[in-house]
Amino acid sequence: MKNCFLSSLFIFLFLVGCTSLQQKGENQFAAGEYQLAIGTFSKVLTDNPDDSDANYFVAESYRLSNRIEDALPYYDKLLEEEGSFENYMKKAKSLHDQGEYEEAAAAYQQAKEHTTSDSLLALADMGAENMAKIEEITDYWPYHELQNYELLNTSGIDYAPVVSEDFLYFTSSRRASGMYPATGQGYTKLFRARANGVKVDVQNVQPLPEFQNEENLNQGAITISPDGNTIIYARGNSLSKKDLPEVNLFISYFRGAGFTDPIWMPVNEDETYWNSTPAFSIDGEELYFASNRPGGYGGIDLYKATKLANGDFGNAKNLGPEINTPGNEMFPRPMGEQLYFASDGHPGFGKLDLFVAEAKDGNTNITNLGKNINSISDDFGIFFTNFPKEGFLTSNREGGVGDDDIYYFQDNTPKPKVVNVFLNVNTLQKTAQGETVLPSARVALYDSTKQTVGGDFSNEQGRLRFKLEPNADFTLIASKNGYFTKSIPYSTVGKTPAQEDLIQDVTNVTLDTTIVLDKLELEKAIVLENIYYDLDKADIRPDAAVELDKLVKILQDNPEIKIELSSHTDSRASDEYNRDLSQRRAQSAVDYIISQGIAEDRLVAKGYGEDQPVIENAQTEEEHQRNRRTEFKVIEIEE
The missing domain is CATH 3.30.1330.60 (OmpA-like domain)
Incomplete structure (x- = not known):
């Protein structure tokens, strides 16, 4: 009897403990503390690997903290019990983010078997089509090479670099005073270091001096106006109930002796909307940013706001369905007629890839920057120090120093081998004895646009030399007092080796031509x-x-x-x-x-x-x- 009572008590306490653990995990999940929720529900799964609620919350915690590739086994567990459109779509995304494109396409097809909704079927079709398009992606800049800025990065988070007035500004979790419970990483702050192009003084990184970094919340991506007088950055994720519930944009102005304290921007529209990744246009008259506000085309869309008379930004407009997708678009970088941005909705290698939007023939063309820039991990936050040949971006790809790392890229297009074309010109005259040397004849050289590119007199042997461009057309005009002036066309097209056939760095090609002048005599037939x-x-x-x-x-x-x-x-x-x-x-x-x-x-x-x-x-x-x-x-x- 006593033993039976003890067994019953143990079972009761066990069930109470499990219920308490389950509730704790759900509370953490609801609060956005995804890393804590993963730890809590992992304890539940240790005792019961088939617990559907625990598998669901772990999978969603990984997905919502941008680690969907880690969610795959938990979605598989859920699908063993019951197939659903939503879970197959999430499984497909997880497979995509691990580079398993064929398996992802199959999961998208399986998702279609669990819905009759036309809009959901179209969403699955788009996912499968994107998998098929990955093989068509080519490198937008074939000779750009990407390098991890190892001496700048830490074992934590370093991302969103921008350069202003010889300083590199970026976001980092270094020197964090607390842990962000959604990711398990430290809270991020804004830092800067002196920079000359992509060369950064990594020994002297300092917290943002313009205004104070706040504790126990994330200071996110930053942008600085072209004149250096306005700073806009993302701020949020505070655990305080007195603070704003979402990530919003804040602005600080330079006023006389320094920058003002940052203030909330009206362009956020609502404090419950997520607004982040700001970027100024080249002239500073427009602000691009990402937002999940209602009325968009997917999870996060790109918007553009115009500068108002009071210096603020308003009238935010969605950039439209050519750029925005049912997925996420963020980290815009406007460069005149081009817009660079990160997306996981356009055909890409996995997670966020970098793209460029260009207007051509009345249409907006979206191009993936290619595998020398993008990876199956997140690639985002591009900034040019010498457009388009040099700059920075962020990636959490394998082989980095920490989580998000700052990378720099440079154009390493091989220098073309040089071909020097030398044209030897002989000036002759017609005489009763035939053609003889004509010294001191003036020969002028013109290019195809009729611009003078050279000129000289022939020597006593009737010779002179010009250096010409390969594969170009020219005109030679020879003249001398007492002779008919004569012009002849001359082309170097096809007279030099092709670049791929050149062996030496410098190849000299010598060509010859002759100009014969007739004497200019009155009344001579x-x-x-x-x-x-x-x-x-x-x-x-x-x-x-x-x-x-x-x-x-x-x-x-x-x-x-x-x-x-x-x-x-x-x-x-x-x-x-x-x-x-x-x-x-x-x-x-x-x-x-x-x-x-x-x-x-x-x-x-x-x-x-x-x-x-x-x-x-x-x-x-x-x-x-x-x-x-x-x-x-x-x-x-x-x-």
């Missing part, structure tokens, strides 16, 4: 070769137009000359007929040249018929052909 007309016709044929274009070029290069263009026939028709035909042909040629932009007063058409044969008494067809010719001669040179 110059035959235009290959100017042909159809029998008894004066129309300019296409092949003749090609040759006349060369004369057009001479006239363009030598704007100071006027010419006579003459046409000659052979003697196998009457004098009158030949003279009329040659005049019509000469005029036809002149008309063509005028049509190409040459002024009419620079041209004279003259038909000589058969009066000026090259060969008197021509007999053969070859001799007649030499007499049938088109010539030009310079008849005037303007000074």
Whole structure:
């Protein structure tokens, strides 16, 4: 009888103890003390691993304290008892955050079997589609490299770096005076250290000097206006019932000798809304931030508020469904036409990834920054010290120093191998003996935009050298008193090795070209070769137009000359007929040249018929052909 009473008493005390432990854990969970709740319910699960309430609260505590990857075994326990859409969706998110993308996609499909709601089915489909899109993600900056700032980070929390006036400001749990019961980490405060770009004076980190860090609550992400006179930061998570119930934005202004005490911002709208991760626009006229206020598209959305006349910010507007998702978007970083932000709702590797939103062709394109920036862990809080080549971000990826760590990134794009192109130019002249050296000729070099990029005189050997850009187009113009000026195109396109074929850091390529100048003499006839007309016709044929274009070029290069263009026939028709035909042909040629932009007063058409044969008494067809010719001669040179 006594033994039975003792057994009954033990069972009663055990049940009372379990009930008390359960209630304690639920109270901790309701208060947001998730780390404490995990510890309490873990004791319940030690005695009863199948306790559904304990498994639920541990899973949710991990999820709500941003450790959903640790919640998977507890969701599995719940699903063993009863499948539900909500728990399958949370299981899928947990698998996603561990990089198990195929298993996550399968869990999303299983979730669909437990609902008939169109909106919930669409949510599961979006999750599965995001898993399929992960393979398509490429690196936005292929040569950016990320490094943990080990000397700056601690074993606790370090995150949300921003730079202002040669100081790095950031949030950290170092020197914490209490523990935040939701995460088991110390409360966070604001710190700063001198910085030059991404080089930080890690030996002299100091608490924020502008105003006092508060104890037993979290000071969160900070932003500083471009002029350095306004500080906005997130503050919350106090356990005091007299304090605000949620994380809100506070603002401090520089007034004369120092900064004012921070005050609650009206842009929060309601003290029960979560508002955090603020960032100024480049001009300081807009404030971007994250909020869970009603009317959004998911858990946390991004908003933008405009600066009011009194210096405050208001008229907050949701950034819309192109940027915001059913998941969470936070840590905005506006950079002119681009907005960088963190999200777990767009296709990503797991948890928060960094993205960029860009307006193109009337649409907003969202791009994941890629695996050289993002990981399966949280990646967020990007800040540029030299946009877009250098800056900081935060990550809690594996291999860090503590929990959230500060990383720096730099653009390590390999320097292209150098190709030097040298063009050797030879200047020659036409003489009775052929082509001979023409010294002291002026050669000017122009690029494709007609800008002068070089010029010099040829030496006594008629040589000079230019250094040219590879894969570019140029024009060379050679001139000398007493000679026709001549311009010729020159291109280095295709004349140098491709970058991938280069072996040495510097490769020199030498090319050659020759410019031959004709003497400029008054009344000296110059035959235009290959100017042909159809029998008894004066129309300019296409092949003749090609040759006349060369004369057009001479006239363009030598704007100071006027010419006579003459046409000659052979003697196998009457004098009158030949003279009329040659005049019509000469005029036809002149008309063509005028049509190409040459002024009419620079041209004279003259038909000589058969009066000026090259060969008197021509007999053969070859001799007649030499007499049938088109010539030009310079008849005037303007000074």
